[in-house]
Amino acid sequence: MGTGNSRKAFSTSGFNILFNFKQRSDESLSEAIGRIDQNMLFEEYRRSKKIAPKRGENPKLEIFPSKHKGILPSKDGDFERHLEGALWNQCLVGIMPQSHDGEFRLLDYQFPLYEQQSDQIGKVDLVGVSSGRGNFAVIELKVTDEKGRVNDSPLSALIQALGYTAIIVENMRFIKVAVAMKQKENQKDERWNLPSIAEKPSIILLAPDNWWFENDRNNDGNWKGKFKELLNGIKENLGIETHCFTLGDISKVDIGWKTEMCGYKPEFHSVITFSDLHIR
Numbered sequence: 001m002g003t004g005n006s007r008k009a010f011s012t013s014g015f016n017i018l019f020n021f022k023q024r025s026d027e028s029l030s031e032a033i034g035r036i037d038q039n040m041l042f043e044e045y046r047r048s049k050k051i052a053p054k055r056g057e058n059p060k061l062e063i064f065p066s067k068h069k070g071i072l073p074s075k076d077g078d079f080e081r082h083l084e085g086a087l088w089n090q091c092l093v094g095i096m097p098q099s100h101d102g103e104f105r106l107l108d109y110q111f112p113l114y115e116q117q118s119d120q121i122g123k124v125d126l127v128g129v130s131s132g133r134g135n136f137a138v139i140e141l142k143v144t145d146e147k148g149r150v151n152d153s154p155l156s157a158l159i160q161a162l163g164y165t166a167i168i169v170e171n172m173r174f175i176k177v178a179v180a181m182k183q184k185e186n187q188k189d190e191r192w193n194l195p196s197i198a199e200k201p202s203i204i205l206l207a208p209d210n211w212w213f214e215n216d217r218n219n220d221g222n223w224k225g226k227f228k229e230l231l232n233g234i235k236e237n238l239g240i241e242t243h244c245f246t247l248g249d250i251s252k253v254d255i256g257w258k259t260e261m262c263g264y265k266p267e268f269h270s271v272i273t274f275s276d277l278h279i280r
Contacts, residue, residue: 009118010053018044018163019120021156029153029215030223036155038233041162045238048166053115056174061115063171063178064108079252080143084109084125086255087141103131105191106139107179113167124164126206129179134195135202136175137243138165142207150214154205154227158242161203165240168201203242208250 012019017040023032055061068088088109111124126139140161144150168175176197183192216224231242 007115008051009116010051010114010121012120012163015044015048015163017041018048018159018166021159023153023156028223029155029219030226032153033155033223033226033230036230038230038237041159042233042237045162045166048163049170052167052170053113053119053121054174055113055115055171056177058115061112063174064182065112068108068110079146080125080141081110082252082255083143083250084141087126104128104137105131105194107182107191113164113171121167122160122164124161124168127168129194129197131193131195134197136168136172136197137202137204138168139204139206140164142205142211144208144211144214148210148214150211150218153215154212154244155230157205158203158227158230161205161242162234162240165201165203172197172199172201200239203240205242205244206247207245208247210249212244212246 017036021036023029027035056063088106090106106126106128109126111127113119113121113123124138125141128137128139129135130137138161140157142150142152142157179192179194179197183194186192234240234242
């Protein structure tokens with residue numbers, strides 16, 4: 001087994017879309033989606049898999065860091081980080097309405113992908129597994145800022161999650177071993193009461209209502225149709241399904257200082273589906 005130091009560090013240079021796409025300030029979301037070269041995106045996805053860091057080959061690193069306890073240092077910090085911790089503490093986040101795939105268990109937040117510190121790759125906001133078909137989900141969580149503004153779009157969230165998914169696909173065998181170990185160590189913990197994990201992960205774009213509403217309000221209605229075409233292209237060419245869910249009107253007041261939910265039970269509700277492009 002390797003030590004994690006024998007290979008060249010993972011770099012995002014040379015990927016014009018997958019890790020480096022930026023929406024221009026003077027273009028609409030619809031225009032930005034139209035500027036995506038899908039064939040190039042798919043080629044970059046496959047190329048990134050070939051050079052992906054393999055965290056499981058570094059014996060010094062845990063797949064699921066044991067230091068993750070769901071408690072963040074200050075309630076006054078980043079709402080998105082606190083929402084991640086609160087959702088993880090909730091563990092069971094309701095029903096998967098689009099796939100009818102049973103309850104959904106969150107396994108980790110700020111899920112690390114690097115094999116060595118020099119790898120240019122971030123952390124996944126949340127990862128989880130559905131209790132039905134065992135779909136492993138890469139979850140990109142988004143919120144508005146304190147003034148209710150959006151600083152990114154469904155497109156940027158999708159591309160970021162797709163880059164993470166490429167890395168996770170190449171690490172799936174390590175993830176499965178780590179899950180099996182967690183199940184053995186935590187037999188009474190409902191979080192790890194899981195079916196066999198499917199080979200292909202899925203993507204979930206998850207945000208409160210106001211994030212989706214602001215993205216819709218700030219753009220013309222054409223973006224939803226073009227976004228659907230992109231989601232379909234990813235599904236048909238890469239086998240990766242994408243689900244777009246809202247958490248309702250959750251806000252900071254719904255999260256306690258220890259990042260527990262204060263009487264709020266979050267559930268996933270579809271925002272954009274392949275058959276219905278309605279924004280709630």
